[in-house]
Amino acid sequence: MISKNQLKTLRALGQKKQRKALGLFLVQGEKNVLELVGSNLNTKQIFATSEFLSEHKDLLNGFDCIDASLDELTKASTLKSNNAAIAIVETPNMDVPTAKGTMIALDGVSDPGNLGTIIRVADWYGIKHIIASTDCADPYNPKTISATMGSFARVSVSLVDLPSYLEASNLPVYGAFLEGDSVHQTTFKPEGILLMGSESHGVREAASCYVTDKVTIPSFGGAESLNVAMATGIILDNMKRQHTN
Amino acid sequence: MISKNQLKTLRALGQKKQRKALGLFLVQGEKNVLELVGSNLNTKQIFATSEFLSEHKDLLNGFDCIDASLDELTKASTLKSNNAAIAIVETPNMDVPTAKGTMIALDGVSDPGNLGTIIRVADWYGIKHIIASTDCADPYNPKTISATMGSFARVSVSLVDLPSYLEASNLPVYGAFLEGDSVHQTTFKPEGILLMGSESHGVREAASCYVTDKVTIPSFGGAESLNVAMATGIILDNMKRQHTN
Numbered sequence: 295m296i297s298k299n300q301l302k303t304l305r306a307l308g309q310k311k312q313r314k315a316l317g318l319f320l321v322q323g324e325k326n327v328l329e330l331v332g333s334n335l336n337t338k339q340i341f342a343t344s345e346f347l348s349e350h351k352d353l354l355n356g357f358d359c360i361d362a363s364l365d366e367l368t369k370a371s372t373l374k375s376n377n378a379a380i381a382i383v384e385t386p387n388m389d390v391p392t393a394k395g396t397m398i399a400l401d402g403v404s405d406p407g408n409l410g411t412i413i414r415v416a417d418w419y420g421i422k423h424i425i426a427s428t429d430c431a432d433p434y435n436p437k438t439i440s441a442t443m444g445s446f447a448r449v450s451v452s453l454v455d456l457p458s459y460l461e462a463s464n465l466p467v468y469g470a471f472l473e474g475d476s477v478h479q480t481t482f483k484p485e486g487i488l489l490m491g492s493e494s495h496g497v498r499e500a501a502s503c504y505v506t507d508k509v510t511i512p513s514f515g516g517a518e519s520l521n522v523a524m525a526t527g528i529i530l531d532n533m534k535r536q537h538t539n
Numbered sequence: 540m541i542s543k544n545q546l547k548t549l550r551a552l553g554q555k556k557q558r559k560a561l562g563l564f565l566v567q568g569e570k571n572v573l574e575l576v577g578s579n580l581n582t583k584q585i586f587a588t589s590e591f592l593s594e595h596k597d598l599l600n601g602f603d604c605i606d607a608s609l610d611e612l613t614k615a616s617t618l619k620s621n622n623a624a625i626a627i628v629e630t631p632n633m634d635v636p637t638a639k640g641t642m643i644a645l646d647g648v649s650d651p652g653n654l655g656t657i658i659r660v661a662d663w664y665g666i667k668h669i670i671a672s673t674d675c676a677d678p679y680n681p682k683t684i685s686a687t688m689g690s691f692a693r694v695s696v697s698l699v700d701l702p703s704y705l706e707a708s709n710l711p712v713y714g715a716f717l718e719g720d721s722v723h724q725t726t727f728k729p730e731g732i733l734l735m736g737s738e739s740h741g742v743r744e745a746a747s748c749y750v751t752d753k754v755t756i757p758s759f760g761g762a763e764s765l766n767v768a769m770a771t772g773i774i775l776d777n778m779k780r781q782h783t784n
Contacts, residue, residue: 415769420759448761478780514665514779516693524660524772527765531773534759535723 296341296366304341304370304380310432317385319434321446322371327379329444331357335383341367342379372436385434390452391423393463395485396533399425401456401501402492403522406431409451410441411523412490417445419530424449425487427456427501460504463487467505468533469497470525474508477532484537488529493522541586541607541615549586549615549625555677562630564679566691567616572624574689576602580628586612587624617681630679635697636668638708640730641778644670646701646746647737648767651676654696655686656768657735662690664775669694670732672701672746705749708732712750713778714742715770719753722777729782733774738767 296304306312307320318338321330324346330337331353340359347359362370364378371377391397398416403409409431416424431438433451442449460467466486489505491497497505511520511528520528541549551557552565563583566575569591575582576598585604592604607615609623616622636642643661648654654676661669676683678696687694705712711731734750736742742750756765756773765773 411766411769414762415765417760417762418756418758418765443762443764445762511663511776512779513663515662517659517662517688517690519688520660520663520772521656524656524769527769528772528776531756531776534757 296362296370301370308372308436313434318382319385320436321381321383321439322373322436323376323440324378325444326439327381329447330381333447335386335447338382338384340381346378373440388450388452390454393465396421397423397425397487399456399487399489400430401427401497402495403430406435406437407441408523410438412526413442413449414445415527417449419534422449424451425459426451426453428453457500460501466507468507468509469502469505470529471508472510474510476512477509477529478512480509482533482536490522490526493519541611546615553617553681558679563627564630565681566626566628566684567618567681568621568685569623570689571684572626574692575626578692580631580692583627583629585624585626591623618685633695635699638710641666642668642670642732644701644732644734645675646672646742647740648675651680651682652686653768655683657771658687658694659690660772662694664779667694669696670704671696671698673698702745705746711752713752713754714747714750715774716753717755719755721757722754722774723757725754727778727781735767735771738764
């Protein structure tokens with residue numbers, strides 16, 4: 295059963311301010327919680343249905359697990375469905391990673407669902423680090439975590455002063471611009487930063503001045519733009535294709 | 540002002556059953572309504588703020604426009620935001636297209652947001668027709684239309700008996716399977732059908748037996764799968780790259 299105090303904490307963690315004050319965040323959904331328990335993150339508590347707890351008994355050994363009904367869990371959750379398991383997790387203390395290998399940099403990508411989808415596709419292509427401007431979506435927003443489908447445990451997101459980070463890096467910066475060169479014809483270096491802007495504002499001036507190569511996805515139809523997560527995935531596929539075959 | 544009867548119709552069109560009975564659907568949001576008025580679709584009425592109506596006066600000439608407050612529009616809308624304009628549109632009578640050129644076939648893709656994102660990326664790559672199994676999301680669901688970002692006006696979606704359609708087509712069928720050959724190494728023919736399954740069930744047996752080539756997106760990290768819309772976009776990019784350079 296979820297106590298009144300526990301319910302209060304779970305609800306509070308739906309808010310960014312409370313997540314920051316408590317140094318905690320929520321991981322919701324079966325797939326995400328299973329990825330969590332296999333990761334290095336510090337899990338404080340897991341609330342789950344008795345079915346989930348008994349099915350994954352061995353994996354959950356040593357964790358502080360609280361048995362709750364699906365009804366209780368749905369009331370505590372910030373999501374409408376997929377609430378058989380909810381975990382409270384410590385926000386990790388991470389150093390900002392050195393610019394190395396293939397990285398993604400995000401400028402003003404404020405939708406948590408898009409950020410989560412970008413984390414998932416980054417993980418697919420083996421990218422370990424995402425650098426994001428401080429006005430990007432919160433990587434610990436429950437909607438972000440859900441959209442990652444477990445990849446939150448393998449990809450770090452650091453909110454930084456993006457222009458300073460790009461200035462200090464010695465890597466080529468591939469910026470996505472509608473007027474860039476086709477990614478089908480671009481020769482990507484083995485290491486580099488893929489810089490994506492928001493759908494409404496693109497890459498802003500303060501960051502765009504560090505772009506070494508402007509790239510675009512060639513269009514053959516009428517759509518004016520692609521969703522930023524979709525565009526990130528398509529460009530990553532082109533970058534990886536050149537260095538793995 | 541939106542009358543009680545008009546409000547009733549707008550609200551009814553949030554439901555699939557009512558859309559079917561009335562032969563009408565909703566187009567919501569400024570960008571989508573502007574794409575609509577430039578298309579061949581038959582628009583019955585446009586409800587919009589006076590700002591929207593005066594800003595686009597020339598484009599809207601000849602349309603039945605009703606001035607409404609943003610408050611009224613938000614109450615009538617199925618969406619939480621982006622409600623400056625809402626249109627009621629006649630569902631077009633479409634013939635199922637002949638299998639020709641590059642097409643997309645969807646097997647059990649039931650999320651309307653995913654379907655809308657697939658329509659948008661199809662439009663980007665110049666695909667005109669999508670064939671979908673009858674248990675796919677409704678192409679006229681307001682969430683589908685919103686996610687297309689205007690591309691609903693340029694891409695047709697036909698719900699059909701998918702296995703029969705594939706059986707009758709003379710095109711190669713490229714099916715997305717985790718165990719397929721890498722799309723980086725696949726030689727795509729200039730015409731063909733890209734067949735995508737749902738994230739949970741993949742391409743089902745009844746359709747998979749018509750697949751001529753199993754393809755996959757090579758993975759370099761820990762993510763187990765990609766979102767179906769993302770995967771569609773990445774494979775389309777690989778198909779188009781070979782036939783346009």
